[in-house]
Amino acid sequence: MPLPPAYLVPYIEEEKRLNEEGLRKWAEKLNSLGIKTGHAIAVGRLVETFNTAIKEMNTDMLVLGHRSHMVRPSSSERMIKSLDIPMLVVRGESQKVHL
Numbered sequence: 001m002p003l004p005p006a007y008l009v010p011y012i013e014e015e016k017r018l019n020e021e022g023l024r025k026w027a028e029k030l031n032s033l034g035i036k037t038g039h040a041i042a043v044g045r046l047v048e049t050f051n052t053a054i055k056e057m058n059t060d061m062l063v064l065g066h067r068s069h070m071v072r073p074s075s076s077e078r079m080i081k082s083l084d085i086p087m088l089v090v091r092g093e094s095q096k097v098h099l
Contacts, residue, residue: 061086
């Protein structure tokens with residue numbers, strides 16, 4: 001996979017940090033309820049990256065966030081059409097864009 005342009009690296013690292021923090025909090029909540037969880041942050045082509053992660057983590061189910069787009073299908077819609085694994089799609093808080 002090609003590396004992102006250097007000017008995007010700080011943005012990508014900050015997004016990764018925020019996402020890891022959020023995932024850790026959710027994992028703690030679910031684990032306290034006796035629900036075994038695992039998570040990973042991966043970068044790459046959408047379907048290929050998910051397929052690789054699913055195999056590496058021996059995943060039973062995916063929980064995906066959903067965000068609508070005006071001119072193209074959402075990533076979760078593409079995942080539902082492309083992957084053969086049970087999925088739960090959740091609409092959550094809107095993302096804030098950092099410019």
